[in-house]
Amino acid sequence: xxxxxxxxxxxxxxxxxPSDDSEQLLARCVETELVFADILYRSGDPISHVYFPTTxxxxxxxxxxxxxxxxxxxxxxxxMFGLPLILSxxxxxxxxxxxxxxxxxxxxTSVFLNELEKSAAFxxxxxxxxxxxxxQIAQTAGCxxxxxxxxxxxxxxxxxxxxxxxxxxxxxxxxxAYMLGVRRVGITxxxxxxxxxxxxxxxxxxxxxxxxxxxxxxxxxxxxxxKALYEQILG
Amino acid sequence: xxxxxxxxxxxxxxxxxPSDDSEQLLARCVETELVFADILYRSGDPISHVYFPTTxxxxxxxxxxxxxxxxxxxxxxxxMFGLPLILSxxxxxxxxxxxxxxxxxxxxTSVFLNELEKSAAFxxxxxxxxxxxxxQIAQTAGCxxxxxxxxxxxxxxxxxxxxxxxxxxxxxxxxxAYMLGVRRVGITxxxxxxxxxxxxxxxxxxxxxxxxxxxxxxxxxxxxxxKALYEQILG
DNA sequence: GCAGTTACGTACACTACCGTACAGACAGCC
DNA sequence: GGCTGTCTGTACGGTAGTGTACGTAACTGC
Numbered sequence: 147x148x149x150x151x152x153x154x155x156x157x158x159x160x161x162x163x164p165s166d167d168s169e170q171l172l173a174r175c176v177e178t179e180l181v182f183a184d185i186l187y188r189s190g191d192p193i194s195h196v197y198f199p200t201t202x203x204x205x206x207x208x209x210x211x212x213x214x215x216x217x218x219x220x221x222x223x224x225x226m227f228g229l230p231l232i233l234s235x236x237x238x239x240x241x242x243x244x245x246x247x248x249x250x251x252x253x254x255t256s257v258f259l260n261e262l263e264k265s266a267a268f269x270x271x272x273x274x275x276x277x278x279x280x281x282q283i284a285q286t287a288g289c290x291x292x293x294x295x296x297x298x299x300x301x302x303x304x305x306x307x308x309x310x311x312x313x314x315x316x317x318x319x320x321x322x323a324y325m326l327g328v329r330r331v332g333i334t335x336x337x338x339x340x341x342x343x344x345x346x347x348x349x350x351x352x353x354x355x356x357x358x359x360x361x362x363x364x365x366x367x368x369x370x371x372x373k374a375l376y377e378q379i380l381g
Numbered sequence: 382x383x384x385x386x387x388x389x390x391x392x393x394x395x396x397x398x399p400s401d402d403s404e405q406l407l408a409r410c411v412e413t414e415l416v417f418a419d420i421l422y423r424s425g426d427p428i429s430h431v432y433f434p435t436t437x438x439x440x441x442x443x444x445x446x447x448x449x450x451x452x453x454x455x456x457x458x459x460x461m462f463g464l465p466l467i468l469s470x471x472x473x474x475x476x477x478x479x480x481x482x483x484x485x486x487x488x489x490t491s492v493f494l495n496e497l498e499k500s501a502a503f504x505x506x507x508x509x510x511x512x513x514x515x516x517q518i519a520q521t522a523g524c525x526x527x528x529x530x531x532x533x534x535x536x537x538x539x540x541x542x543x544x545x546x547x548x549x550x551x552x553x554x555x556x557x558a559y560m561l562g563v564r565r566v567g568i569t570x571x572x573x574x575x576x577x578x579x580x581x582x583x584x585x586x587x588x589x590x591x592x593x594x595x596x597x598x599x600x601x602x603x604x605x606x607x608k609a610l611y612e613q614i615l616g
Numbered sequence: 617g618c619a620g621t622t623a624c625g626t627a628c629a630c631t632a633c634c635g636t637a638c639a640g641a642c643a644g645c646c
Numbered sequence: 647g648g649c650t651g652t653c654t655g656t657a658c659g660g661t662a663g664t665g666t667a668c669g670t671a672a673c674t675g676c
Contacts, residue, residue, distance in 0.1 A: 205672055210523030211602055218519045233508040235614065239516045261473030273468040280515055281474045285451045288445030291562055294632070318653065327526055329634065334654060350642065367446055379470065529662070553623065564664065569624060585672065586625055 157198040158224045159271055162380075167265040174261065175251040182247040182316075186227065187238040196228030196258045197221075202248030203309045205325060206240040215241070216290065217325040218283045222246075222309025224376065229276050231255060232262070232269075245317075245325070246310055266288055271380075278379050282372050292368040296329055296336040300365035302326060303346065305372075307355050313323070318351040340364060392433040392486055393459045396504055398566040402500040410486035414437070415505065419549075420478040423460065428471050431463030431493045432456075438481030438544045440560060443474075450476070451525065453518045457544025459611065464511050466490060467497070468502075480552070480560070482543055506615075513614050517607050526602040530563055531571040533594075535600035537561060538581065540607075542590050549589040551575075575599060 160168060160175075169316050180186070180202040187193065189209055197204065208220035218240065227242050246320065253261070262269050289298060302325065306315060319337065323330040333342050340346045344354060345360045355361060362369065384518075395403060415421070415437040421427065424444055432439065439462050441454035453475060456462050462477050488496070497504050507598065524533060537560065542548060554572065558565040575581045580595045581588060587602065590596060 203585065208519040208523055210520070210527055214523060216519075216523040216526055218449065218522055230512055233512045234505060235509060235512045237512075237614075239512065240519065244664080271468060274470060277465055277468040277470045277472075280518070281517050283515070284443040284451075284475065285445070287452040287453055287518065287525060288443055288449060288562075290522060290526045291451055292449045293443055320653080327523075329636095330653095331635095331655085332633065332657090348654095371562045379472075539633080565623095566625085566662070566665095569626090573625080579636095 150243055154248065155200050155258070156223065157200050157213055157226070158380075159226055159275060159354050160251065162200055165267065167267055171261055171268065172251070174257050175253055178252040180244045180247060180248050180250050182244055183321075184244040186242040186244065188241050191238045192236050193228055193231060193238055194225060194255055196231065196250040196255065197242075198226045198253075199223055199309075200249045201246075201311070202244060202250045203246030203346065204250075204307065205244055205245040207325070208240045213323065214327065214355045216327045218286050219279060220245070220305050220309060222288050223301075223311070224309065224380075225275060225279070226272070228255075228258065229272070229279060231259060232272050232276055242379075245313060246306070258294055270311060274379050278376055281375055285364050285372055289366060289368040290327060295326065295332050297336055297337055297364065297366040298326055299333065299336045300340060300345070300361050301369045303340075303353065303355060304358070304365055304369050307358070314354040317322070317353055385522045390435045390484065391458065392435050392461070393485065393615075394461055394510060395433055397506055399502055402502055405455065405484070406496055406500070406503065409492050410488055413485050413487040415479045415482060415485050417479055417482040418523045419479040421479065421610070422473040423476050426473045428466060428473055429490055431461060431466065431488050431490065432477075433461045433486040433488075434445055434458055434544075435484045435486060436546070437479060437483030438479075438541065439440060439485075439531070440478045440480040441475040442478055442560070444476065449562065450559065451562045453521050454482070454514060455540050455544060458546070459615075460514070461507070463490075463493065464507070464514060464562075466494060467507050467511055470594060480545070480556075481550060492533055500508070509614050513611050516610055518605050521605055524601060524603040528603070530561065530567050531574055532599065532601040533561055534568065534571045535575065535596050538588065538590060539593070539596055539600055539604050548593075549587065551586050552588055553586040 204221040227262040324335045345357045439456040553569040557568045
């Protein structure tokens with residue numbers, strides 16, 4: 147999310163710590179490979195491990211009713227999965243789906259809670275991150291309510307590009323439809339439109355961002371709002 | 382939210398504390414009258430006071446873009462306003478609008494933070510409440526995305542009835558339209574439909590719940606989901 | 617008692633999205 | 647080459663919602 151150049155393979159929350167705390171913490175982390183489309187947790191599950199993505203991306207998806215799911219957040223190198231633990235609740239509030247394969251730093255719950263008590267800076271950092279996530283969920287809520295599919299798709303692509311740290315990544319229309327809570331056909335139309343405007347190109351799930359600035363124009367203002375909030379609170 | 386009878390004029394979060402903590406805290410609270418339609422805070426404002434409603438109701442409304450606002454949460458005697466402070470962030474994430482006039486216990490931020498440090502039970506209670514609110518926001522997000530206006534209206538009326546602790550309260554179609562993020566006319570149609578089914582009656586803003594069970598059937602399952610979560614975490 | 621304001625009802629053309637169905641295009645595999 | 651599964655494009659009727667406009671009823675105040 148930062149505009150500063152990012153070293154691939156680091157997690158911002160961990161990197162922002164004082165070097166003492168950071169070294170101690172990293173020593174206890176296990177670098178883990180997250181596999182595309184894996185479901186790490188389902189809403190209601192007890193949380194046994196937390197994840198700090200470095201090159202991977204995790205989607206937070208909330209089940210609404212028997213027919214519907216909706217993505218409410220995206221976690222990449224700028225964030226973490228396992229926030230309920232900060233609130234002393236050991237229950238996942240959302241489904242956690244691996245949306246982009248890659249690496250993540252992994253800690254067991256007990257070790258994580260231990261480290262949390264040891265480092266005030268760490269705790270502070272994560273509390274602020276939780277605040278940002280709360281705001282983002284609400285923003286996403288409204289975005290899903292008011293904005294058209296094409297704008298939401300553009301926003302999603304931008305957010306994913308930020309976290310993928312690459313201008314191309316793999317994601318099919320079916321997957322996007324699931325995330326945005328629309329029909330696959332709705333994505334096909336919107337994606338086609340973005341492609342006709344030469345903002346993106348795609349072929350069998352391989353999406354490439356061609357014109358980032360244009361995509362920002364095509365997206366709703368939610369993208370900028372979210373980014374600004376992150377900078378304000380954690381920048 | 383509890384099914385047990387509720388003494389009007391108490392706040393659940395405060396009442397749930399050990400009697401020592403509770404007495405200490407109540408001694409520092411100032412009972413305040415909240416006026417209908419007052420905006421206590423706007424998103425981004427620094428938080429100078431926190432509120433624990435007893436007979437009042439506060440709506441959390443998130444501004445989405447220049448044309449749209451959306452209610453993401455409802456705070457009555459079961460909750461509080463001022464949660465960001467628990468995360469050490471002194472910035473309101475949402476607009477706080479008085480949706481039901483009445484009393485609330487009020488604390489200045491400094492006193493609140495002080496009390497928070499003094500009582501582990503208080504802190505624990507509020508962290509759990511924050512967890513519930515986070516989940517509810519996501520649920521509301523999806524509800525707004527997938528469910529029809531009539532079902533959402535029914536849910537809103539039920540939630541408000543719980544918090545108003547009365548089967549009648551005052552709210553106009555315009556106000557409801559603002560909260561649910563739809564046209565006023567959309568509310569008129571939905572409300573009319575509920576009235577024709579003899580579930581509610583209304584006249585110039587005075588709404589009366591006639592058939593609670595029927596209203597629960599007419600509402601989406603989100604109402605039950607939310608209630609169940611609250612019981613599970615804070616019951 | 618009239619005027620102004622507030623609350624609710626109805627009507628109309630329009631749009632985004634839905635559910636479903638079907639067909640073409642491409643990739644991997646035997 | 648042909649088969650199979652995956653991914654994308656197109657098509658069609660249906661619906662819940664939009665923006666706008668206008669009308670009516672009820673309460674409020676001078």
